[in-house]
Structures are given as structure tokens and as C-alpha cells.
Amino acid sequence: MKKNKVVKYTDIFTLGQLKASGYQSKSVKQEIRDNLIQQIREKANPFEGIIGYEDTVIPDTERAILSQHNILFLGLRGQAKTRMARQMTSLLDEFIPVIAGSEINDDPLQPMSRYALDIIAERGDETPIEWIHRSKRYGEKLATPDVSVADLIGDIDPIKAANLKLSFSDEKVIHYGIIPRSNRGIFVINELPDLQARIQVALFNILQEGDIQIRGFKLRMPLDIVFIFTANPEDYTNRGSIVTPLKDRIESQILTHYPKQIEDSLAITEQEANILPVQKDKIAISDLVKRIIEQVAFEARSNEYVDRKSGVSARLTIAAYENAVSAAERRLLINQEEKTQIWISDLVGIIPAITGKIELVYEGEQEGPYQVAVNLIEKSMRHLFVQYFPNPETSKKRKPSGKKSVEEAPVPDNPYKAITRWFNNGNHLELLNDLNDQQKIETLYQVEGLYALVKKHYPLANMQENALLMEFILHGLAAYSLISKKSIDGKISFNDLMGSMMNFGQLESEEEDDF
Secondary structure, three states: OOOOOOOOOOHEHHHHHHHHHOOOOOOHHHHHHHHHHHHHOOOOOOOOOOOOOOOOOHHHHHHHOOOOOOOEEEEEOOOOHHHHHOOOOOOOOOOEEEOOHHHHHEEEEEEOOOOHHHHHHHHHHOOOEEEEEEHHHHEEEEOOOOOOHHHHHHEOOHHHHHHHHHOOOHHHEEEEEEHHHHHOEEEEEEEEHHHOHHHHHHHHHHHOOOOOOOOOOOOOOOEEEEEEEOOOEEEEEHOOOOOOOHHHHEEEEEEOOOOHHHHHHHHHHHHHHOOOOOHHHHHEOOOOHHHHHHHHHHHHHOOOOOOOOOEEEEEEHHHHHHHHHHHHHHHHHHOOOOOOEEEEHHHHHHHHHHOOOOOOOOHHHHHHHHHHHHHHHHHHHHHHHHHHHHHHHHHOOOOOOOOOOOOOOOOOOOOHHHHHHHHHOOOOOEEHHHHHHHHHHHHHHOOOHHHHHHHHHHHOHHHHHHHHHHHHHHHHHHOOEEEEEEEOOEEEEEEEHHHHHHHHHHHHHHHHHHH
């Protein structure tokens, strides 16, 4: 394969100098392909910061680039489709030459616009050349129903015709749209199904033949563009669709997905969350809290109340993580403390981040977004609890089966017996959301058996970690219905489960007597 001669863009200012340098033009798709081959050989990653796609989306994308294909990224919201497209600019050459003043980045060696042809005819080898950086070779348009053919491809500009005193039949009166202006670069259309069908039809010739047609002008402009499209499968049924002939012209359709492992999700949130340095200095964030927040998204994606077709974006956990830090920071400011940590009770602050990021089905609307968010947090803690402590389900007594078997395994000792007995004896615990750390620790130590259980499983934990795990046990036991939990007016109240149910029944009977 013939290699392009390395040319210093700082030394070339005219068409004659460019020719003398031995510079050779190549298409954008060939350019991206060559640079990808070089990166693969050097074991470099062209998609830095894209986590969880190492074995799926990224290899598919690299294969599409090697095939010199246009690409459609198909997936639910928040799956880094646009980010993948934007990072392809790193595969472009750092600088390329264009004819100075050209609206469509005319290649000096292969000019095609009327402006470029006229200036070369007039000035020859003295035609001025300028070099554009790869960051300027990227165009992006969000597809909306009001996008027109003129926006994308171009139209006659009557103001230009009047100023230049030209007729509408003169090619110089054309105003080029965003696609021709992205010539020799990458052009992205986000949410393609939202584009009206008649507008999608206008893209046929560009994808198939690489040229454009504007208002009856007999133009033959072989545009050199890599097209990247993004779409959400939900759009195919709810808002619009990709017309079949257009979809047929897009050579590679790549399916994106949400993180499959919680470690990937943790890394994405850690990378994207906007946590200020002052917050990092003053607020400790345990791995337990991070995992609870990430698990919320995993629970939401399979929850019966959440619309699965709409998807649950990674932005949910990013916003929730930021809210959890801010909840701890607010408490720190109220109590005028120097340092604190995110407590389990601070997770009430992530509810607004959840309710704004999930779409509910009818039953979910009936339940209410707030209650659905609370349930997702509870399920997350229930899921993670058995990874830190014994499963409360195996600790419950078995029901009598009528006859005992000699081979029947003995029921294991209940590690939570001392804790539940403390509540069964009429004790209860109230944790105010705005308690300072010392008050919260002292309150937690009131529960018999709580500290002993944590110390048994985590003997090396420090005082703050002990207290966090103690609080987690209470929330976990409530999630497994061994004790009751109520969140009312800025406080969380833990109580005996049976006592709480009897009190509730007593209240109901009193209301009936009053009636």
C-alpha cells in the first residue's frame, strides 16, 4: 500500500507548494481506516473512557471502520452512542489541506465547488491553502421533526443572490447545508427515526452515490463523508421509524447495551460524576454506598413498574451519586462538622435523581414515582445485604413438616436473634436524617447485638465503617421484613415488626370505633 508522504502543514501555503511536497489525497474512510490500523498495531485504544464495550461494541465498530462503512448505533438512551461517534475524530489525521475560503472544505487536488474551481482557474498554483484541524471536521445534528432538506443539504439563498447581483440559476447563490459543510469529515445524525420520512429520503443519494442535489441544480458533488447515525429502538414504534431503503444503505448496524457488570457501572459513574475537590476532601464515600447506588439502576432495568423499552440511563446513577454526596455535605454544613461520610440514611437524597430518570408503566404511575424510587432503593439494599452478611432467609425457622427426617439438616443459628429480640422487647430506634456523626454512632450502639455482629464479620473495620455497617444491617433486616422501618418527616424509625403491625391494627380499630 502506497503511504502518504508526511507533510508539515506549517510549510505549505499555496497549491503549488502542496503539489511540490508530494502530498496525496485520500478519502475520509481510508484515512480513518489507516489510522485505526496503526492504533491496533500499537495496541492503543481509540475509544478512551468507553467502559464495558471492550468485547462487544468497540470490536464491532472497528470492524465497520475497517470495512469503510457508514454506521448506525442502535440502543436505549444513555448507552454512549453519541460519545462513540464523537471519539472517532481521534482517528482523523491531525491536519488536512483545504482551499482557503471554501465552504465545503474543498480538497486542493480534487476541487469540486464552483468557488474552488473558479479560484484555481484564476490563480493556478498561487491558490491559497489553509490547514484545518480534525476537531473542525466533525458535524452533528439532532434529528427533530422541523429539520428540513435545506438545513441538511442546502437551498438557494436569495439574499446572496441580491448582494452578488446574480440570478437564481447561478451556482454561486447556493447556500450549503450542514452535510456539505461537513465534507471530508464525520457527520452524525442523532435520533434518526425522529427525522421525517421525506427528509430521510433526501439522504438516499448521498449515502449511495455520495453526491447531492439542490433545487434542480445539475450538481455532481461527490461528498467525502463518514456518516454515523444513532437511534433508539423505542422510536421505531412510538415516534417514528427509519425508512427501509435508508436503513438498507447504512452498511453496519451496531447494537449498544448497558453495563453488564456492576464493576463497569461503578467505573462509569466514578468517571462521569462531578464531585468537587472540596467534597472529596470532606466526605468519605464507602464502596458499599457506591454499590447500592449502582444496584438501583440494575433493579430499575428489570422492575415491573419501569418501562423497559424506554431504558434506564447511566445518567441515573451519576446524578444519584452526586446527590448522595450533596446530601452528606448539607448535613455536614448544618452540623458544622469538618468531615463526614455518606450514611445509608443519606440515600433518601437520591430519590429526586431516580424519579427524573425512569419512565413508568401504568401500574408504576398508580404506585407513584416516589414510592417506586423508594422500592428500588430497598431492593438494592436487599440484593447487596447477602453479599455482606448471612442471608436472613436461611436464618428463619422452618415450618414443621409433620414428621421429622433423620437426614434433615439442622436449622442454623440465627445471627440476627439478639437484634430482633431487642426490638421485640418493646425498644425502637429513631435516626434523624440530620444527626451529626457522633450522635448517630451513639444511637446505633443502643441496639443490642448490632456491634457484635459487625465485629464478627469485619474485625478490622474502623469506627466509622462499623457504624455504617451497623446502620446497613438495620436497613437490610427491614428489607427482609425482620423489623419494620418507616421514613417520616426527616427521620427513619425502626421498630418491632409484629408490634408495628399490631399498632397499625389498633389504629384501624380505633378509627372504626370512632366511626
